[in-house]
Amino acid sequence: xxxxxxxxxxxxxxxxxxxxxxxxxxxxxxxxxxxxxxxxxxxxxxxxxxxxxxxxxxxxxxxxxxxxxxxxxxxxxxxxxxxxxxxxxxxxxxxxxxxxxxxxxxxxxxxxxxxxxxxxxxxxxxxxxxxxxxxxxxxxxxxxxxxxxxxxxxxxxxxxxxxxxxxxxxxxxxxxxxxxxxxxxxxxxxxxxxxxxxxxxxxxxxxxxxxxxxxxxxxxxxxxxxxxxxxxxxxxxxxxxxxxxx
Numbered sequence: 001x002x003x004x005x006x007x008x009x010x011x012x013x014x015x016x017x018x019x020x021x022x023x024x025x026x027x028x029x030x031x032x033x034x035x036x037x038x039x040x041x042x043x044x045x046x047x048x049x050x051x052x053x054x055x056x057x058x059x060x061x062x063x064x065x066x067x068x069x070x071x072x073x074x075x076x077x078x079x080x081x082x083x084x085x086x087x088x089x090x091x092x093x094x095x096x097x098x099x100x101x102x103x104x105x106x107x108x109x110x111x112x113x114x115x116x117x118x119x120x121x122x123x124x125x126x127x128x129x130x131x132x133x134x135x136x137x138x139x140x141x142x143x144x145x146x147x148x149x150x151x152x153x154x155x156x157x158x159x160x161x162x163x164x165x166x167x168x169x170x171x172x173x174x175x176x177x178x179x180x181x182x183x184x185x186x187x188x189x190x191x192x193x194x195x196x197x198x199x200x201x202x203x204x205x206x207x208x209x210x211x212x213x214x215x216x217x218x219x220x221x222x223x224x225x226x227x228x229x230x231x232x233x234x235x236x237x238x239x240x241x242x243x244x245x246x
Contacts, residue, residue: 001131002042002080002081002130002131002132002133003080004078004079004080004133004135005034005037005038005041005078005079005080006076006077006078006079007033007034007037007076007077008074008075008076008077009030009074009075009077010072010073010074011069011070011071011072011073011074011075012071013071015071016070016071017179017187018184019187019188020070020071021068021069021070021191022068022069022070022103023175023176023179024063024065024068024175024179024192024195025172025173025175025176025179026172027063027065027068027095027104027106028061028063028171028172028175029172030075030077030095031061031077031079031093031106031108032058032171032172034077034079034093035056035079035091035093035108035110036056038079038080038081039056039130042081042130042131044056044128044130049112049128050115052126052127052128053114053115053116054112054113054114054115054121054126054128055112055113055115055166056110056111056112056113057110057111057112057113057166057199058108058109058110058111058171058199059088059109059110059111059198059199060108060109060141060142060196060197060198060199061106061107061108061109061142061171061195061196061197062106062107062108062139062140062141062142062194062195062196062197063104063105063106063194063195064104064105064106064139064193064194065103065104065191065192065193065194065195066101066102066103066104067097067101067102067103067191068103068104068191068192069097069103073097073098074097074098075095075096075097075098075103076095076096077093077094077095078093078094078095078096079091079092079093079094080092080132080133080135081130081131081132081133082107082132082133082134082138083132083133083134084123084129084130084132085123086122086123086124087111087120087122087123088109088110088111088123089109089110089111089112089123089130089132090107090108090109090110090132090138090141091107091108091109091110092105092106092107092135092137092138092139093105093106093107093108094106094137105137105139106139107138107139107140107141107142109141112126112128113166118202142196142198144198144241145196145198145222145224145241145242145243147224147238147241148222148224149212150212150213150214150222150224151214152181152212152213152214153210153211153212153213154181154210154211154213155208155209155210155211155228156177156208156209156211157206157207157208157209158203158204158205158206158207158208158209159205160205162203162205163205167204167205168202168203168204169202169203169204171197171199174197174199174225174240174242175195175197175242177211177225178211178213178221178223178242178244181211181213181223182221190219190246191246192244192245192246193245193246194243194244194245195242195243195244195245196242196243197240197241197242198240198241198242199239199240200238200239200240200241201238201239202239203225203227203239203240207227208227208228208229209225209226209227209228209239210225210226210227210228211223211224211225212224212225212226219245219246220243220244220245220246221242221243221244221245221246222241222242222243223240223241223242223243223244224238224240224241224242225238225239225240225241226238226239227239
């Protein structure tokens with residue numbers, strides 16, 4: 001029987017921004033770590049998947065943030081898999097500070113990818129079973145982010161330090177790229193409240209992405225990233241999309 005998994009994280013100085021708030025990218029990093037640890041306990045770890053020629057990839061995140069803790073604090077992160085759908089393995093996560101106050105909660109959609117073809121393998125054909133449960137506190141799965149024209153544009157190239165062991169840009173890096181679109185003066189008095197991220201295709205080393213973005217009057221930032229150059233003719237041009245509520 002599946003039971004939730006818990007892990008305590010100590011917020012280090014490198015995990016906070018210049019205003020002593022936990023970086024949203026580190027929130028994703030913690031979520032990724034507990035998901036990996038729990039998957040290993042459930043018999044679906046990286047080594048087992050590698051033998052099957054598969055790897056885990058996250059395709060969607062929705063995160064609600066109540067408070068971003070400071071350096072020196074400890075937070076307890078609890079995660080559990082939800083019932084598997086026809087296409088994905090949903091996972092819920094909640095984090096609390098030392099006083100029991102909620103810091104953030106999220107839902108993520110994980111899929112299995114073929115290491116050679118880099119295509120998605122449906123749960124029913126993967127041979128990987130994860131028993132899910134519902135505790136009643138899960139967030140709703142976010143919908144897709146519809147592409148649209150936006151007024152700002154910045155290009156950035158995927159480098160070695162952006163990559164993870166699957167050979168593509170790690171999902172945590174997307175939030176760092178998004179944060180860098182705005183100056184310190186903007187971030188100083190504004191905390192991220194909610195994040196919706198859709199990962200649409202892999203970003204590989206050397207690829208240049210065009211980041212289109214726009215800030216709405218309600219404080220919601222929209223971002224859409226597409227490949228540039230000749231490679232878009234052979235690949236899906238859209239890489240990721242996000243909505244960030246401040």
